[in-house]
Amino acid sequence: MQKEIELVVLPQIAGDYKQLLSLSAKRTGVSTDRISFLKTIRRSMDARSGKPKINLKLIAYIDESPAEKPFRLNIQDVTNKPEVLVVGSGPAGLFAVLRLLELGLKPILFERGSDVASRTKDLAQLNRNKHFNPESNYCFGEGGAGTFSDGKLYTRSKKRGDTERILRIFRYFGADENILSDAHPHIGTDKLPGIIKNIRSCILDAGGKIYFNHRIDGLIIEDKQVNGLIDHNGTKYPGKYVILATGHSASDVYRFLHSSDVLLEPKPFAMGVRVEHPQSLIDHIQYHGAERGEFLPAASYNLAEQVAGRGVYSFCMCPGGYIVPSSTENETLVVNGMSPAKRNSRFGNSGIVVELHLEDFNEYSEHGIFAGLSYQQSLEHLAYQHVMDGQKAPAQRLADFVSGKDSANLPEISYFPGTVVSDLHNWLPDQIRQRLQQGFRLFEKKMHGFLTNEAVVLGVESRTSSPIRIPRNPVTMEHVQISGLFPAGEGSGYAGGIVSSAIDGENSAQAVFRKISAQ
Ligand SMILES: Cc1cc2nc3c(=O)[nH]c(=O)nc-3n(C[C@H](O)[C@H](O)[C@H](O)COP(=O)(O)OP(=O)(O)OC[C@H]3O[C@@H](n4cnc5c(N)ncnc54)[C@H](O)[C@@H]3O)c2cc1C
Incomplete structure (x- = not known):
């Protein structure tokens, strides 16, 4: 017999199996020795008021053992199967490839960057x-942009597909079991590279092909039909089906698509700064002054306000994490955040960004559909120009930024390449700066102590979502004009974040399969 039980317990009890067993026995009215196993199916925290509590949903197996079938992917040997070209090995590309392997199609994957081990070495250089x-x-x-991240695995959009399947696939390739029950699961930057390596082995073992350090610089299009790809050496790869999963940072991809007359559309997105506080301060605010102790996780926050007709909100908060340099072009500066699995750094950071509409890019209107992209690139370049020292970032104390005062110095922060004191309140565009300043004042009303000079803002957080959409047919998932072209993931403008991009990748693989099967 199985019984579902809901418990609300103190954090120290939530991790103590013996105590949970005894509470569950009381709740179900059976003795503890009749419960063979307690399985957590949902775990969330409630720290809204008073002492933080953990809400648990458990299944008690009474007089029976849990006999669940382990999750498996139905991977086929695709050595001699029809080929599908996939560009980009981020979550969208990798999950598309895995689904192709299940559907009996042979993926040929092109990735402009290196394998994860060489990439780790490149990041070490970058951080120094x-x-x-x-x-x-x-x-x-x-692994794309998700490899060295917090690995937060939640998505607000549950409509597009099976979120649980994506979590199970991550678990299958090595993520911790608890991602299946946590209300806000995350993997951690220290665990992600191993998972990505396991996915690579699976692809190669099944007969798929991977070309690293192969940047795709063009599509071969004839009579509105894709006929292949061209890489950075000019080598051509024939193929009638292309899943384009290049993420939203590959601005060169949008430009080569445009020059090949592939229809693109501009899209609103958001930009701002990254703010970092001592994690102890965030814990103090969110846990109402209580000590975090050893049982509570590093606290996070999720803030949003409307200021002068635009949303100002926290984006990709990384408790116990690090700010990282995430630029992709020379002489530009972009920051983002990541956390290890234990979220145990002394700092907590988050993007604080302002929603921008198409009319906010009017200054760049001569760039046509690339107005937003050009505005984004010019801000990233401006941030670089204020330091002109590799990936060192311009930074200012938070309260100084809000009151428009130069900072005399900066506190210690997590950003490895280093920071330089800068007057962000003077050089950020007014439409972003003024809203950020007001947004921070409003955040202070929700989280007393947030607006402090112990915190620092760094410029710029500019890659929140794609500035361009590659329009596709909602049913076939093909580009609206080019047959055989399947834009997928964040770069298509239809997904955002690891899970939704992964779902989009899977869906695009299925769309390719449907098309091939119908022919
Ligand atoms: C530091 C950081 C932390 C993040 N943290 C989180 C988080 O905790 N949770 C979350 O949900 N999201 C997070 N994100 C966002 C998340 O990583 C992205 O939403 C997600 O990776 C998008 O997946 P994708 O596959 O569509 O694109 P990407 O992950 O961007 O992958 C695109 C891939 O295509 C390759 N590529 C690009 N152009 C070409 C070309 N011309 N030829 C060949 N290959 C090409 C790129 O090298 C890349 O590997 C974070 C992002 C960053 C940068």
């Missing part, structure tokens, strides 16, 4: 501010 590689960095390389 020694060398920036535009092809192998925090966004480009095996």
Whole structure:
């Protein structure tokens, strides 16, 4: 017999199996020795008021053992199967490839960056501010932008597909079991590279092909039909089906698509800064002054306000994490955040960004559909120009930024390449700066102590979502004009974040399969 039980317990009890067993026995009215196993199916925290509590949903197996079938992917040997070209090995590309393997199609995967081990070495150079590689960095390389991240695995959009399946696949390739029950699962930057390596082995073992350090610079299109790809050496790869999963940072891809007359559309997105506080301060605010202790996780926050007709909101908060340089082009500066699995750094950071509409890019209207992209690139370049020292970032104390005062110095922060004191309140565009300043004042009302000079803002957080959409047919998932072209993931403008991009990748593989099967 199985019984579902809901418990609300203190954090120290939530991790103590013996105590949970005894509470569950009381709740179900059976003795503890009749419960063979307690399985957590949902775990969330409630820290809204008073002492933080953990809400647990458990299944008690009474007088029976859990006999669940382990999750498996139905991977086929695709050595001699029809080929599908996939560009980009981020979550969208990799999950598309895995689904192709299940559907009996042979993926040929092209990735401009390096394999994850070489990429790790490139990031070490980058973090020492020694060398920036535009092809192998925090966004480009095996695993895409999600590899060195917090690995947060939640998505607000549950409509597009099976979120649980994506979590099970991550678990299958090595993520911790608890991602299946946590309300806000995350993997951690220290665990992700191993998972990506396991996915690579699976692809190669099944007969798929992977070309690293192969940047795709063009599509071969004849009579509105894709007929292949051209790489950076000019080598051609014939193929009638292309899943284009190049992420939203590959601006060169949008430009080559445009020059090949592939229809693109501009899209609104958001930009701002990354803010970092001592994690102890965030814990103090969110846990209402209580000590975090050893049982509570590093606290996070999720803030949003409307300021002068635009949303100002926190984006990709990384508790116990690090700010990282995530530029993809020379002489530009972009910051983002990541956390290890234990979220145990002394700092907590988050993007704080302002929603921008198409009319906010009017200044760049001569760039046509690339107005937003050009505005984004000019801001990234401006951030670089304020320091001109590799990936060192311009930074200012938060309260100084809000009150428009120069900072005399900066506190210690997590950003490895280093920071330089800068007057962000003077050089950020007014439409972003003013809203950020007001947004921070409003955040302070929700989280007392947030607006402090112990916190620092760094410029710029500019890659929140794609500035361009590659329009596709909602049913066939093909580009609206080009047959055989399947734009997928964040770069298509239809997905955002690891899970939704992975789902989009899977869906695009299925769309290719449907098309091939119908022919
Ligand atoms: C530091 C950081 C932390 C993040 N943290 C989180 C998080 O915790 N949770 C979350 O949900 N999201 C997070 N994100 C966002 C998330 O990583 C992206 O939403 C997700 O990776 C998008 O997946 P994708 O496959 O569509 O694109 P990407 O992951 O961007 O992958 C695109 C791939 O295509 C390759 N590529 C690009 N152009 C070409 C070309 N011309 N030829 C060949 N290959 C090409 C790139 O090298 C890259 O590997 C983070 C992003 C960053 C940068």
